[in-house]
Amino acid sequence: MAAIGVPNLRATGVAEDVTRPKRWRDAVLKGVPNEGVRFLFDLAFPWSYPGGPMAGRPAAAAPGGGAVVQDMSEHANGSVSLGTSGGGAVINYAGGGFDFSASALASGGLDRGIIAPASVLADIFTPFGGASQRYLFMMYLKLPVVADWQVTSAGLLTFASDKPYSTDPSLLNIGFGLGGGSEGQIQSRRQTALNAQNQSAVRAEAGDFGTVCQLGIWRNAAGQGLRLRSLTSGLAAKIATQAAGADNALDFSADTFAFGRTAAFAANGGNLMNGFRIYRAMVENLARSGRDPVAVLDADFARAQARAAFS
Numbered sequence: 001m002a003a004i005g006v007p008n009l010r011a012t013g014v015a016e017d018v019t020r021p022k023r024w025r026d027a028v029l030k031g032v033p034n035e036g037v038r039f040l041f042d043l044a045f046p047w048s049y050p051g052g053p054m055a056g057r058p059a060a061a062a063p064g065g066g067a068v069v070q071d072m073s074e075h076a077n078g079s080v081s082l083g084t085s086g087g088g089a090v091i092n093y094a095g096g097g098f099d100f101s102a103s104a105l106a107s108g109g110l111d112r113g114i115i116a117p118a119s120v121l122a123d124i125f126t127p128f129g130g131a132s133q134r135y136l137f138m139m140y141l142k143l144p145v146v147a148d149w150q151v152t153s154a155g156l157l158t159f160a161s162d163k164p165y166s167t168d169p170s171l172l173n174i175g176f177g178l179g180g181g182s183e184g185q186i187q188s189r190r191q192t193a194l195n196a197q198n199q200s201a202v203r204a205e206a207g208d209f210g211t212v213c214q215l216g217i218w219r220n221a222a223g224q225g226l227r228l229r230s231l232t233s234g235l236a237a238k239i240a241t242q243a244a245g246a247d248n249a250l251d252f253s254a255d256t257f258a259f260g261r262t263a264a265f266a267a268n269g270g271n272l273m274n275g276f277r278i279y280r281a282m283v284e285n286l287a288r289s290g291r292d293p294v295a296v297l298d299a300d301f302a303r304a305q306a307r308a309a310f311s
Helices: 119-125 293-307
Strands: 037-042 078-081 092-094 097-099 112-115 135-142 155-161 172-178 185-193 196-203 212-220 223-230 238-242 258-261 277-285
Touching (some): 037 119, 119 277, 196 223, 223 293, 258 277
Antiparallel strands (some): 037 277, 097 277, 112 258, 135 277, 155 172, 172 185, 223 238
């Protein structure tokens, strides 16, 4: 991990000055073994978005297609996909994040959102220390208000995923349950074989709607977990756990992961993203880092609360 203000071989071609103290672009990166964090962005941190030289750097605004979202772990940057024209607003910038309100799914089954670099899922698939497919996905998002969950078409609206687990090699799909009676339901689906998956679900309480929440999804040797926790509601975290299960039998290493309005389940059309915002996300290879995912989530949650940068 490159330290701020400290030359390093990867960035400059000059050997790092190891006599100087290291600093990290984000506290979640500090001391992580084996460069375990593979992708990290924060849309309220100008270095990450809109990026570019500090002198003359513009204020954050609605992104154009192909806009760079800089990786704070300094492995490979992400980019913005707007798909093709599909009705409604595309992506706006508000409250320190990307706002997807009234954004229909892009035509042609393309994603709208932040596309992680291809190296991320390849690294998670490749065994490290004898273990594969051990990960932590962490993101901060604003949950829609109740009325925006109560749409007439029931189903699952994905907001972070790679490919549909039913038809393609895939690591993970994460989505909202839609329709009356499903308000506040968040599901994670980890593929184990074609059209086979482990599913977990948690459900927001009334006080969580319309608030900024941390969402964590993980798998390590101890098991799988899904956790939702609001930064401001004061309500307890919602958590679901299960056994680790078998590794996916399919090779998803060529996939890319998207955060936003994703096309993994393209049948969920229409303007169903009102009130949804995404601010910050991280993908960590737990086989590399060996970190306790819950401890990582707890520490980052406390920092995000104190920082109060997302609304």
